[in-house]
Amino acid sequence: MQLTGLGMEEAPRGESLSHEILRDMPGLQLQLARVTRDRELAADILQDAVVTALQKLRAGEISDRAQLDGYVYRVALNHFRNHLRKDKSHVSDRDAPAALADTAARELPESLGQAQWARVAKQLLNEIRPARDRELLVRFYLNEESKEQICEDFGLSDLHFNRVLFRARSRFKELLRRRGLGRSDFWAIAFILFIP
Amino acid sequence: MDRLQIDAEHVIARYLAGQLSRAEEDGFEDYAASHPEIFREVESTLRMKEGLAVLRDRGELQALLREPDWRPSLAAAAAAVFVVLGLGLWTWRHAAAPIAPVLAGLPGFVGRDSGSLPVFASYTLLRSRGESSDIQIRLPAQRAAIQIRILPSVFVMGGRYRASLHRVEADADYVVVREIDGLEAGADRFVTLYLDSAQLTQGRYEISLAQSDSSVPSESDRFSIRAE
Numbered sequence: 001m002q003l004t005g006l007g008m009e010e011a012p013r014g015e016s017l018s019h020e021i022l023r024d025m026p027g028l029q030l031q032l033a034r035v036t037r038d039r040e041l042a043a044d045i046l047q048d049a050v051v052t053a054l055q056k057l058r059a060g061e062i063s064d065r066a067q068l069d070g071y072v073y074r075v076a077l078n079h080f081r082n083h084l085r086k087d088k089s090h091v092s093d094r095d096a097p098a099a100l101a102d103t104a105a106r107e108l109p110e111s112l113g114q115a116q117w118a119r120v121a122k123q124l125l126n127e128i129r130p131a132r133d134r135e136l137l138v139r140f141y142l143n144e145e146s147k148e149q150i151c152e153d154f155g156l157s158d159l160h161f162n163r164v165l166f167r168a169r170s171r172f173k174e175l176l177r178r179r180g181l182g183r184s185d186f187w188a189i190a191f192i193l194f195i196p
Numbered sequence: 197m198d199r200l201q202i203d204a205e206h207v208i209a210r211y212l213a214g215q216l217s218r219a220e221e222d223g224f225e226d227y228a229a230s231h232p233e234i235f236r237e238v239e240s241t242l243r244m245k246e247g248l249a250v251l252r253d254r255g256e257l258q259a260l261l262r263e264p265d266w267r268p269s270l271a272a273a274a275a276a277v278f279v280v281l282g283l284g285l286w287t288w289r290h291a292a293a294p295i296a297p298v299l300a301g302l303p304g305f306v307g308r309d310s311g312s313l314p315v316f317a318s319y320t321l322l323r324s325r326g327e328s329s330d331i332q333i334r335l336p337a338q339r340a341a342i343q344i345r346i347l348p349s350v351f352v353m354g355g356r357y358r359a360s361l362h363r364v365e366a367d368a369d370y371v372v373v374r375e376i377d378g379l380e381a382g383a384d385r386f387v388t389l390y391l392d393s394a395q396l397t398q399g400r401y402e403i404s405l406a407q408s409d410s411s412v413p414s415e416s417d418r419f420s421i422r423a424e
Contacts, residue, residue, distance in 0.1 A: 025235075027242030034249060070232025074225070077238065085214060114250045121247030123370055125260045127360075134261050140206075141241070142248040144213035147206065165206060167410070172244050 018050045021072050026113045028076055035083040049075035120175045124168060133164045140165065197223035202234070208241050316340035316393065320386070321403065321419045322347035330400065330422040341390040346405050349417050351385050356408040359389050364400035364420075373401070377408055396423045 022029065025046070033042035053071045056062045062071055110118075128134045132154055139145045151161050202208060202224065210216050211224050228234050251257045316336040321344060333342060348357060357380070361373040373395065381387050387405060405417040 025239055027239045027246055030246050031242045034246070066232050070228070070235060073232070073235040073238070074228060077235075081212070081214060084212075110250060110253075114246055117243045117247030118250035118254070119247075119369070121244060121251055122256070122260060124244075125251075126372065129358075131261060138248060138257065138261060141209060141245050142252065144215070146215060147210075162204065162206075163410075165209075166203070169240075169244075173240050176240070176243065 017054065018047070021050055021053075021069055022046055024069065025073060025076070027117075028073065028080065030111065030114055032076065032080045032083070035080060045079045046072070046076050049079075116179065117176075120172060120179060123175055124172050127171065128164075128168060133168075136161065136164055137168050197227045199227075199231070199234075202227065202237075208234075208238050212238070212241060212245070313339065313341040313390075313392065315343050315390070318343035318345065320345045320347075330420045333396075333421050333423050335396060335398065335423050336393050339392070339394045342393055342396075343388065343390055344403060345386040345388050346403070346417070346419070347386050348381060348405055348407075350407065351381060352407065354380075356380060357387050358406050358408050359387065360402075360404045360406075361391070362402040362404070364402060370402065379405075398423055 029042055029046060032045060033039040036042050036045075049072045052075065053062065053068050056071065057068055062068050125134050125137070128137065136150055136154065136156070139150050140147065147158075147161055150156070151158065197207070197220070207216065207220065207224050211221065216224065228238075248257070251260065317334065319331065319333060319342070321331065336342075346359070356378050358375060358377040359379055360375045362370040363373050365371055376389060379387050379389060399422070401421045401423060403419050403421060
């Protein structure tokens with residue numbers, strides 16, 4: 001992992017900080033890997049975002065750790081969304097996203113984090129009743145169908161839709177926390193390590 | 197854009213899916229620039245998306261989405277109702293004792309008919325302020341019923357509730373032991389159910405209560421239990 005743009009004497013500290021920052025965004029890393037279908041490319045994109053952020057920190061354009069993490073996240077998220085747009089522009093039928101996902105799955109071995117989140121997602125789906133609400137969740141979060149379309153298909157009110165999603169989101173976070181998967185989240189790390 | 201709007205309009209998921217208008221996108225990005233803590237929520241949403249995507253990749257998602265086949269359970273419950281009605285009639289004729297509705301046919305829970313099993317102990321569960329901790333439940337040496345009274349966080353007059361019992365495995369996995377739907381709160385607003393001690397082993401469990409028409413129970417209606 002190269003930290004280009006930093007002086008040799010700064011690189012070790014930069015790398016340490018880089019590790020810390022990246023440790024807090026595994027969801028973004030893996031979703032980025034999914035849309036680029038290349039884990040190396042995803043890692044490089046994040047690394048570039050970290051290097052740029054560190055340079056801004058050194059130049060005084062970023063003043064604290066929260067801003068630093070936020071900047072990295074924002075840049076990487078933009079890359080994620082750009083790749084997603086590219087993906088979608090090639091999609092011409094409803095089955096294509098699943099086909100793309102299958103290709104990605106073959107290329108990328110499942111990581112420990114993915115397995116844990118899948119387990120939590122499975123528990124969440126097992127708890128949600130009726131089946132229609134489970135489908136609602138999957139269509140909104142995974143298939144990225146619009147709220148309007150889903151409500152129309154199921155004949156649901158806004159209120160019901162919002163209630164299902166709100167509860168599912170809260171429960172997912174709670175399950176992550178219970179399994180100790182939510183603690184390494186953002187800003188939990190002390191405010192440390194500035195590049196002079 | 198503010199946090200209320202972000203939550204209420206599912207802005208994060210829609211942002212990730214590219215479903216926001218240009219103005220909404222700008223609004224969210226402005227908010228995120230000044231409130232970087234919002235990326236916690238973004239990360240959580242991405243983890244859920246990834247978890248669901250992994251289930252789809254493994255081919256497990258469709259099975260999870262399908263409605264469970266309740267027919268065998270319904271048949272068992274119907275048979276149990278007949279048995280219970282028969283027992284109730286017999287008891288009423290011979291003992292003239294009132295028999296409350298029985299929730300038989302659902303291992304893990306027994307009915308309100310304390311005549312079928314002696315009630316070994318009674319526990320009242322209600323959420324109070326402060327840190328929650330495991331509630332210790334002593335298991336009887338002989339098979340018996342353990343009465344559990346739960347005060348729902350939301351009381352709806354005439355409303356129905358669904359109780360679930362999960363066993364917490366060593367790897368923190370939650371395994372459903374049993375569920376009962378259609379429970380009613382009593383006049384004191386408590387929902388009463390009974391655990392069959394024969395269905396419990398030492399270890400941790402979670403009892404939760406939700407309104408029958410809601411998908412998941414609120415955090416206030418989840419109780420950790422340690423059976424000893």
